Amino acid sequence: MATTVHVKVYDARIAAAFMPGGMVYGQMRSTSRLNRAVAKAKAPVRTGAMRDSIDSDVQASGAFRTTYRVGVGTDHARFVLGGTTGPIRPRGEYLRVRPAPNSWYGVPVFRRSVRGQAANNFLGESLVSTFALRGLL
Incomplete structure (x- = not known):
């Protein structure tokens, strides 16, 4: 005897998870904050300006897509990161x-x-560490 299964996909509800207030968005925000904290811990400190300028933000960037960014806001960061x-x-x-x-x-x-x-890519290292802490590696 054949059985038929009907599945309804509510795109709007799935898309809502990726928007601010949604489950996926919340996880991305939590991960970005953890990544920022790890980056601040790994950043080399001479005056503290570079460490203090590390920031993160999360953006819903379309249907079913959310991105986060962790960046450094000092001019000399590119020389530290790239050497x-x-x-x-x-x-x-x-x-x-x-x-x-x-x-x-x-x-x-x-x-x-x-x-x-020498290059000190503490941002890349912080990303790897964050993913490892989240069990994503």
Whole structure:
């Protein structure tokens, strides 16, 4: 004997889950906040400006789609994340360099060149850590 099953799909109700107030949207907001917290914990700190500028937002970006973004709002973040190649030389005669914390230099110093910095992709690492905490890896 053949059995027939009828399934009704309510697209509007599924789409509502992806909108603000919906279940999927709420999970994305929760994950973005966790990702932001992990990124702040992993961020290198010299003055705290970069760490303090890390922010996240969630957007419903169409039917059945929600995205979140975690970003850094300082100008020098791209050099920290991507690194620099050295030596770095000035356009003029000298570079004005702020000394490292706790160095014996008390004021900015002048250099003809400085070494490059290795990349520190703490945002990518925070994403992997967040997904691992959520059981998504």
